Amino acid sequence: MLELLTPSEMGEADRLTIAAGTPGAVLMDRAGLAVADAVATRHPLGHRIVVVCGPGNNGGDGFVAARVLAGRGYPVRLMLVGEADRLKGDAADAAARWRQRLPIEPLDKAAVAAADVVVDALFGAGLARPLDGEAAEAVAAINAGRGEVVAVDLPSGINGETGAVMGVAVKADVTVTFFRRKPGHFLLPGREYAGRVRVADIGIQPDVLTTIGARCFLNAPGLWREHWHPPAVSGHKYVRGHAVVVSGPVATTGAARLAAGAALRIGAGLVTVASPPDALIVNASHLTAVMVRSVDGAEGLAGLLADHRLNAVVIGPGLGTGPETVARVATVLDGPRAVVLDADALTSHRDDPAGLFARIAGRSHPVVMTPHDGEFARLFPDIAAAGLPKTDRARQAAARSGAVVVLKGADTVIAAPDGRTAINDNAPPWLATAGSGDVLSGIIGGLVAEGMPGFEAAAMGVWAHGAAGERAGIGLIAEDLAPALRDVLRALAADAS
Numbered sequence: 401m402l403e404l405l406t407p408s409e410m411g412e413a414d415r416l417t418i419a420a421g422t423p424g425a426v427l428m429d430r431a432g433l434a435v436a437d438a439v440a441t442r443h444p445l446g447h448r449i450v451v452v453c454g455p456g457n458n459g460g461d462g463f464v465a466a467r468v469l470a471g472r473g474y475p476v477r478l479m480l481v482g483e484a485d486r487l488k489g490d491a492a493d494a495a496a497r498w499r500q501r502l503p504i505e506p507l508d509k510a511a512v513a514a515a516d517v518v519v520d521a522l523f524g525a526g527l528a529r530p531l532d533g534e535a536a537e538a539v540a541a542i543n544a545g546r547g548e549v550v551a552v553d554l555p556s557g558i559n560g561e562t563g564a565v566m567g568v569a570v571k572a573d574v575t576v577t578f579f580r581r582k583p584g585h586f587l588l589p590g591r592e593y594a595g596r597v598r599v600a601d602i603g604i605q606p607d608v609l610t611t612i613g614a615r616c617f618l619n620a621p622g623l624w625r626e627h628w629h630p631p632a633v634s635g636h637k638y639v640r641g642h643a644v645v646v647s648g649p650v651a652t653t654g655a656a657r658l659a660a661g662a663a664l665r666i667g668a669g670l671v672t673v674a675s676p677p678d679a680l681i682v683n684a685s686h687l688t689a690v691m692v693r694s695v696d697g698a699e700g701l702a703g704l705l706a707d708h709r710l711n712a713v714v715i716g717p718g719l720g721t722g723p724e725t726v727a728r729v730a731t732v733l734d735g736p737r738a739v740v741l742d743a744d745a746l747t748s749h750r751d752d753p754a755g756l757f758a759r760i761a762g763r764s765h766p767v768v769m770t771p772h773d774g775e776f777a778r779l780f781p782d783i784a785a786a787g788l789p790k791t792d793r794a795r796q797a798a799a800r801s802g803a804v805v806v807l808k809g810a811d812t813v814i815a816a817p818d819g820r821t822a823i824n825d826n827a828p829p830w831l832a833t834a835g836s837g838d839v840l841s842g843i844i845g846g847l848v849a850e851g852m853p854g855f856e857a858a859a860m861g862v863w864a865h866g867a868a869g870e871r872a873g874i875g876l877i878a879e880d881l882a883p884a885l886r887d888v889l890r891a892l893a894a895d896a897s
């Protein structure tokens with residue numbers, strides 16, 4: 401159930417289902433019934449319900465829900481934004497059935513304001529342009545009301561593919577969607593408008609997903625758990641990999657230590673900080689279980705990495721930008737090891753991103769890069785400026801660079817070069833704190849050291865980082881994250897057993 405379908409993919413799911421013999425009217429009946437059930441489980445008989453319908457099939461679902469709820473004895477009023485005689489197909493039929501018993505009314509703002517529940521059935525997958533006029537007024541009235549708002553499929557005004565607000569949008573408490581959730585339920589700002597998202601089964605068979613080629617997922621343990629193995633009795637630390645984190649100069653060593661601590665905590669067998677000679681004393685005096693080695697420049701790093709048991713490198717946090725960093729990144733990418741590129745390792749390639757991508761091309765070991773929006777725009781200026789959905793930005797960058805791209809933010813997107821994409825939704829607001837990104841790159845570095853594939857390691861890393869932030873709670877500083885990972889791992893291990 402982790403697949404997320406864009407509105408056009410969902411339209412294809414509908415079409416395939418209808419072609420296989422289930423009439424659209426049956427799908428609409430089931431969708432409307434699911435909405436009615438969502439209202440009825442939350443509200444006792446007697447609560448006043450207003451259903452606000454739009455001109456398409458989303459409105460059609462609203463007509464069905466209104467009829468079911470009225471049939472159960474709720475006081476229901478139905479308001480149509482648009483003209484009843486312009487309704488078409490299944491929606492027109494659903495409207496006709498409603499009209500046999502009760503009227504279709506124009507928008508009555510006072511009634512919307514006074515309702516205990518408002519069902520928002522204005523627009524769903526067919527939203528085609530920004531809302532204005534009466535539709536925008538209806539949204540304003542719904543948002544101004546006191547009652548609970550239950551959105552049908554999507555909060556009206558939210559783009560189901562991108563999560564963007566098209567002019568204005570309904571703020572829902574609950575959204576009832578069908579078959580699978582949509583990217584717009586999780587990409588910001590859509591996530592903040594959707595409230596709790598419920599998925600209703602309307603009889604679409606999961607095998608349509610193969611035909612559609614669904615490649616976007618919600619980031620959750622089901623996506624990667626089978627690739628993660630808790631330590632085994634028969635194992636020893638060497639089978640869990642040896643991660644190296646490259647430290648910056650004496651004044652900026654903390655980032656590497658945060659990453660190293662996280663790599664060890666997530667389960668890498670051994671972790672070494674590769675320290676410039678003049679920072680050795682600083683690093684050594686702060687580290688215990690993490691080892692430290694004095695490494696001078698790119699050449700020194702090459703010497704350390706000649707030992708191929710050191711199978712993963714995290715490079716970038718606190719490193720400083722410039723040709724020296726470019727040289728070290730080249731060294732790290734030239735050999736049989738997994739690599740996590742973050743922060744200054746990314747920014748240092750702003751003048752020659754193609755050179756970086758050429759080094760990544762054809763590698764058999766994973767490369768994961770973890771840019772925030774600013775770093776992303778330095779490496780992929782055209783993709784950043786193209787006005788694409790966040791999922792497409794990350795996907796195109798992954799395809800171009802050959803790396804797994806973790807495009808960070810409150811709705812981090814993880815994309816693989818083969819087109820798989822995951823949207824993360826578990827990061828609490830207080831996770832955006834100094835050093836948090838360094839911890840993330842260390843977690844991912846630890847997971848690739850353990851042998852996880854790049855996409856799964858990146859997705860699990862982002863999820864575990866969010867879960868640790870949630871457990872640590874408000875007031876979190878980056879140092880709290882690695883300790884909080886213990887609870888996260890314990891729960892995952894219990895789940896996996």
Ligand SMILES: NC(=O)C1=CN([C@@H]2O[C@H](COP(=O)(O)OP(=O)(O)OC[C@H]3O[C@@H](n4cnc5c(N)ncnc54)[C@H](OP(=O)(O)O)[C@@H]3O)[C@@H](O)[C@H]2O)[C@@H](O)CC1
Binds near residue numbers: 411414525526
């Ligand atoms: N297909 C199925 O079998 C099933 C579909 N299901 C349901 O159908 C929904 C999708 O239905 P849909 O495709 O009819 O689109 P919908 O969201 O109702 O909007 C289209 C209408 O709105 C109009 N319009 C658009 N933007 C506008 C704007 N800014 N301002 C004003 N008008 C605007 C647009 O007009 P037009 O662009 O043609 O001028 C058109 O009239 C889906 O979300 C789910 O709820 C379920 O029943 C399960 C089975």
Ligand SMILES: [K+]
Binds near residue numbers: 520521522554555556
């Ligand atoms: K809606």
